[in-house]
Amino acid sequence: MVTYAVALIGSVILFFLSHHHTIITNVKQLNIASVTMGLAIIFIEFGYILCYKAGWSAGTTAVTVNMTMTIILIPIVILVFHQGFTVRNAIGVLLAIVSLVLMNS
Template sequence: MNELTYYLPILLIVTANVFYNICTKSTPETVNPFLSLLVTYLVAALLTLILMLANGLEEGIVQSVKRLNWTSFALGISVVALEFGYITAYRAGWNISLGSLVANISLAILLIPIGILLYKEVLTTNHLVGIALCLVGLFFINR
């Protein structure tokens, strides 16, 4: 795997997250958050349908749907909870510069034992130093 193939998805994630947080922070407080999410997901569903059709299916849609498992449904629930959490965090007064940072560092720290226990990931000394620095950073951010 070359470096471009390795880093391009991270660049996409970071770029999308910048726009995601700007849009979420800019959602009017007078708008029902669930209506906002409904419109968001209708647009996302349409775009996903277009991309799926443009990319083609190796088999029929029915066969493809049969291959789905619980993860697609759980991911849908998770994404709605995530988006609602960000909308309410920003409405509660979190700054865009800190809300996402605190949430993402907290998430990364919570995923460490999951990675170790479920996916047999290994932590190096450098990882442990980085984790410690993140914890120190969270302490200072929230003071």
Template sequence: MNINYLTPLLVVIICNVCYHLISKSISGTTNTFIALFITYGVACLISAFGFLVTSKNYFITEVTKVNVSNVLLGLVVVGIEGGYILMYRSGWEISKGSLIVNMCVAIILLIVGILVFRDGITIKKIIGVALCIIGIFFINK
């Protein structure tokens, strides 16, 4: 495996761990949506800087390439992040909440991948799904 393949994986893992630690640390007295407003304000500034550094095109040229998927992604990201904040505030343990969510998402995406995107199904995938379901059961016991 080369570095171009592993680096994004490591970035996602490190940022995901930090994401959950930070989400769990957000004050319970802070309104969830003002917290997300500040979060996305910072993300907007960093994204704008990243665009300026990496693009030779004008902003309007790049905006014309955007489609409805970008808007939908914005909607679901707010749901994910707001959902995690609310999960942690309602008492979910950091060691259980994300794990259960990610196992459920993995199972659903495996099914969607097979039905919609024609991903292959293997005995290893079936065993993996079974282990996830067993894991969800044991984690909640």
């Protein structure tokens, strides 16, 4: 909890140092994407905690989680945001899958 409290305090400080708008103005501009992203971050961090408790290595957990998240998000990005998927992207996904297999075997 201390880690997240420090992150919150740091985020508030950075907000005041980098924004010219008031908090009220920014709160009025909030949308569901901000809330959804916050929830996603909570679940990702919870996943890290579970991985570490299960004995995963700190050196490979972050890479594994990030690559897996990227691979999982590809269909969502294609279907929801209508972004293209090229041969180059497919090669990247295949390389990511191969590296996940090699790293975790």
